[in-house]
Amino acid sequence: MVEIRTLQTIQELQLVQELEKTVWGMEPIPVHQTITAVKNGGLMLGAFIEDKLVGVSYSFPGYANGNTYLCSHLLGVHPDYQHKGIGRQLKEEQKEAALKLGYTMMTWTYDPLESKNAYLNLSKLGGICSTYVENCYGNMDDSLNAGLPTDRFKLEWWIDRHFVIPKSEKQFKIPLESVQEGVSKLADVESALSGIEKYDIVFVPVPAFFQELKQKDKLLVIDWRMKTRKIFQTLFAKGYVAVALEREQAGPVHFYKLVKKELMGVEKHAN
Structure with missing residues (x-):
């Protein structure tokens, strides 16, 4: 205990x-x-x-x-x-x-x-x-x-x-370039972010096992760092907020869920 x-x-x-x-x-x-x-x-x-x-x-x-x-x-x-x-x-x-x-x-x-x-x-x-x-x-x-x-x-x-957290059909998932032997890589960031503000909800992939990936391929991990840096900075600047991490049952990535802050509601806890 x-x-x-x-x-x-x-x-x-x-x-x-x-x-x-x-x-x-x-x-x-x-x-x-x-x-x-x-x-x-x-x-x-x-x-x-x-x-x-x-x-x-x-x-x-x-x-x-x-x-x-x-x-x-x-x-x-x-x-x-x-x-x-x-x-x-x-x-x-x-x-x-x-x-x-x-x-x-x-x-x-x-x-x-x-x-x-x-x-x-x-x-x-x-x-x-x-x-x-x-x-x-x-x-x-x-x-x-x-x-x-x-x-x-x-x-x-x-x-x-x-x-x-609001519900909306206007969703977009940042794409992966490839998935091979359980290892994934993000696609081109600029094209993925083009016109992103028209979506209410955006899903951003991240490695499911980051530390294990570091041991396998340091250059790939650096690629993940730099591309996700650009993605998150862009989304935050456009008024999105990270509210959840949705885990895939199988596969090399999980997904952050980001929503437009203006659409979120707030409920105060009773004292």
């Missing part, structure tokens, strides 16, 4: 550092920074199984355009305990704690080519995204990011409301 609790002591935050090293293989955040954050509106949540720390969520206050929000910086689960729903449990507990602290929105970044993260963030939690950041963290040499620009989606998770 997973127990999730707030972490605040130096000893607890040192445990977090050890988990960071295991999950990301790089230097952890200094304790003097994390303890300052959790004492000033931030949150450090730990997931425990039989008193072993197996997952962590770390966030701190953010401020922009006159609004305060919670900036969620880390979410990690020990490799031996992944794919068990612990990440989602941490996010749901983070949401409840954030609401008690008075926050209405959380934000964090993730690699848009990581479809597993996209499915959790958009389809499961209900986050939305209309911001694309090129090479957000510069060059990183850890196992997940080495050799690629660290492009990121900046996700918004409005924890006090629910977005109503």
